[in-house]
Amino acid sequence: MVQGAAHGSSRWNRARNFRSYGFWAATNGRERQRGRLHGGKACYSRTPNGDEMGYWLYIVECADGSLYTGLATDIERRLAEHNGGLTGKSGRPLKSKGARYTSVRRPVVLVYQAAFATRSEAAKEEARIKRLTRPQKLAIIAAARSLATTSIPVS
Secondary structure, three states, rough: OOOOOOOOOOOOHHHHHHHHOOOOOOOOOHHHHHEEEEOOOOOOOOOOOOOOOOOOOOOOOOOOOOEEEEOOHHHHHHHHEEEEEEEEOOEEEOOOOOOOHHHHOOOOOOEEEEEOHHHHHHHHHHHHHHOOOHHHHHHHHHHHHHHOOOOOOOO
8 A cells, every 4th residue: 555545644644634633633434434533522513613513403393382393403593484583684574494293382481401422313302302291391391491491599
């Protein structure tokens, strides 16, 4: 094998790693395929300003009392899409990007949210929650609300 021809060792591959990860990363093919860097740290997507982009699982309550579960990278934007509140530069409403289910059940209110590092983790949790019954979903929402309102005494 020619020296410098191994994956990640040539100058071109190092530049490609920089474009992909936002920093110099020495990777081999298998780690790259799994989306992981050496050392076991996950390689996350990046926003344009360089921050790590997480994924949110959310549950909204529709005007008719039904619950809708979804994923988003930006919850505020996604709620605006569900409620049809996005406008273009001209001030006219944009074509609705919210779910068809919520488009006829507006307004929707955020009742639960959970952060995940990867889309895979968030999608697995979304699938699990979607399989639950309504009372089980309401129990999860109530538990999250009680945790949010519980204050921890400072000693």
